[in-house]
Amino acid sequence: MHLDAYLSRSRHGIFYFRWPLPKRHDCDKRTSLRLSLRTRCPKLAGQLARHLASCGDALRHRRGPSNMRHDELRVLIHKYFKKALSTQLDRLGAEGPVSELELAPYQTSQALAEASEEDFWDILQPDGTDAYLRQFCEASGIPQSEAIDNPARVLREYKLAYRDMLKAWEAHRLSLDTYEYTRAVDITELDEPVSRNGTIGTLQQAIDAYVQENKHIGTWRAATFAKKEASLGLLTEVLGSDRIMTSITKQDAQAVKRILLELPANRHKIAATRELSLHEAVEVEGVQKITPVTVDGYISVFQSFFDWAERNGYAAEKLFTGMRLGKSASKGAPKRKAFEQKALEAVFREITQNHIGLVKTDSHKWASLIGIFAGARLNEICQLQVADIQREDGIWFFNLMDEGDSNKRFKSDAAIRKVPLHKELLRLGLLDFHALRMQHGDKRMFPDYKHCIKNGYGRALGRWFNVTLTPALGIKSKHHVFHGLRHTMISRLAQAGIEEPIYQSIVGHERQGVTQQVYNRQGYTLAQLKAAIDLFAV
Template sequence: MRNPTYLEISRHRVFYFRWPLIKPCAAGSGTATSLKISLGTRVGSEALSLARHLSYVGQALMKQWSASGMRYDEIRASLRKHFQELLARRKSEMAAQGRLSVMHVGALQNGVGFAEEAIATGADILPHISDDALAIEFAEKYCLPLAPGSNAFETFKVEMRKAYRAFCAEVLAHDQSFESYDFDETAIPSASTFAKPASGPRHTLADAAAEFMAELHRSDAWVKRTEDQKRQHLELLSEILPGIHIDQVTSVDLQRVKQVLLNYPRNRNKVEATKNLSIDELLQLHGHDKLSVRTINSYLQTYAGLFSWAKRNRYVSENLFDGASVKESKKQAEAAQREAFSQTQTDLILSELLNNHRGLINKDYQKWGPLIGLYTGARLNEICQIELSDIKEDAGIWYFDINDEGDKKHLKNTASRRIVPIHDQLLALGFLEYAEGLRARGQKRLFPEFSLSAKEGYGRALGRWFNDRFLVQLGIKSKELVFHSFRHGMVTRLIQAGVEENLVKAIVGHTRQGVTQQHYFKEGYTLEQMQKALREF
């Protein structure tokens, strides 16, 4: 006789009935997972009859238990315990390894935004798994009486979204706490308050800045727009600190630079009232539009780059601008954190690109440009300068070879040079057929209608159409949501799906961190590894 799974025979040939207390309970959780009762018989038919009756009773009790659901305070307590453990783990990791990477900060910031949208609309928190599935997994892990479709189940999903939002915010707050120190006693200025002159010839700040710019121009490190921006930043620095040698710059000068930037007018040289004012006169201005915190920090990053270069060349012994930044207010940070399209917005964009409900898609690039952005996370100009010869295949995997070889192509940095598998969805939508049609017509570039702009590369037409018309017509245009949001979305969702950070960086063209990655992993990730990761998107 074949015994049912709930019947067992002891070494004395006595039948026992074993019944799971609840299916989700995992072994080793510290809670009994089953009930074992002796049936007091060695006769198989008797044991089977008794076991069937007991199993019926057990099923009825399980159904009643599940239907009873959970109290509201029990739901919150279970979520609190779960996310407290996750938070403690994150804090421990930061204590051992240091602060979060920019990529992880971005993912958490987007996580807050996605959770807020989920709370407001009932949408799923994560794009790759439904909230129903998350709730079921949670119930199974912690043995909770949550029956799908019950009131308790729906309440749990609502509270889960709130808890996830709070968790992301707590991790970000903990990371931000490392931004400063809090001492009980007044800090005593150290000898490093002032930069010590380095050995070697002395250079004025303006001369050093000019040499810095010339060297980077020769190395072709920046696109023209970025180079012009950096030059403007450095011209302002020389105006704030005129005639000074670079090795004479002190922390006092650093504070003056910050003071000027905090009151610096937007579009100073374009506004009649401000273009001829001196630095001291600018400091006295009131009621004008000022630079955003992000723009101020971009100036400070330029200055940090200059002083880092000067230190390498022994013009200074210390980079006083290293780590210099202006902290955003909570309101500003919240306004700037939504840089990725939400899942609802992504679905709307995708539907319009594929179905053209509003008649906005009139040219091939208006369809394929955003689709490539969505499914690769590539930069706008990287997409717009793709040549047909950059679409390649290796061992059955089609990929984009993103490079700066060809007709006036340009990449942001060395890490931008990479290969990216063509997503399965692009293949299914007929991308290869589109490219083959261009080859048949004798074209060399994927988007032959794009002309080169000195400041914006090949991406000007697509960027303007997408940002200023397409998003506006869809009703989702904001300062934070632009074509580049596809890139943030790719990073956010791959990290949320558990893809290793350096693999994400390899896909989107960010510099990988760590000695192992930079010096011993020069071959990089394989196409198979990247393809598997992209399938998580």
């Protein structure tokens, strides 16, 4: 341990201990904790720093909050070891059974994998796990933040996956010493499983092709991939990754749904189920189950996958269609509501007058005001470019379009729209702020909001509004969040008698019905939208 990195001395000769804090996200700046040791004695300062550094190491290796779901982590670790296992099995297939001499290292590894976690890593990495963990995260696609924030979790899952990979290898090795004659022959095993389009037709191979295609055409945002793969990973747990696609039936889909309805929430985290297989976990009583909304989320992913599989010749039929719980799933789900009037007034007053001093930047002020008076989504606001504020026929408007920045993201085609500037934004001086940005040569309205693959541009503003502003104003609740401003706009316009298709056009919801989708495809004029949005008032 190099204490020089942790110690600094003030101009008065007092020693300070400095401890680097892990970044919670790639977009965050590196920060440190600085603590006075209240001594000028180098020896005593060294002793105190050594103790504090050891405490810091212990805390760092405890499980901390993570941006990564546990099932997403398991999917990546499983893929890594599955690839390693495939390489070893391919070698057995090519060269045949291993000799006693070659078997010895495998047996040693198997014994090590059954040891305690502490002994496992002490033997495998006697000099510490930090460097190895970083290398493993890079090789497996796990974010480096997991190695910093949750090393204990990654190390634990690594050991479990490593152990079970060796068990699978051993089972396959032993199978080479026997021939099976008594088991009934499945007709699907008589020929190599091939789908109608000539590709290998196992479930895992179809999933791999499905994910790769969506990556290639950019259908999913980066943050969506891990969640999709985690959901499909559960499907392989239930049906088996080597299950032939054409043999999967509607009865199998019903069996999957039954398991989902009994699936414990956070089954890989809670003590009662984290060591159990999927089929064992669903039998555990007295644990909280996943919500109906989560069940529908899984089924939606499965339905989309099998729709694709049927179109591309992997599956004989579309499955999971019509199996979602639907309205019954949303009955118990919490509904987002509009801001209460007093809460909205408190937010508006602080943002415009800054009595408490919570508004630290122009971006805090103007991005929040746009949220109040435009009903736009968080990321739509934070990704605004200077060129997106335009004028047409005397009306100023936000031209929300996917041009000018490759990082721009919109939820749907309906989200690409024109939103007139509310009269209050004009009164408060948004155009002056816009002109100032132009004078400075800025391309973006809020350049201090950095882009993250997972959260787009909106993470910093969302955290400030939800974690700093509303608690300080004494109005924090599950409804008083940034997205609640959008619900407030919708509610107020509906209460003002504005027709639904008009306020749907303002907030970027798809307009429903033949009349709107066929006969009114061009939508409403800026003048119509301007007259509607100006009816909103704080």
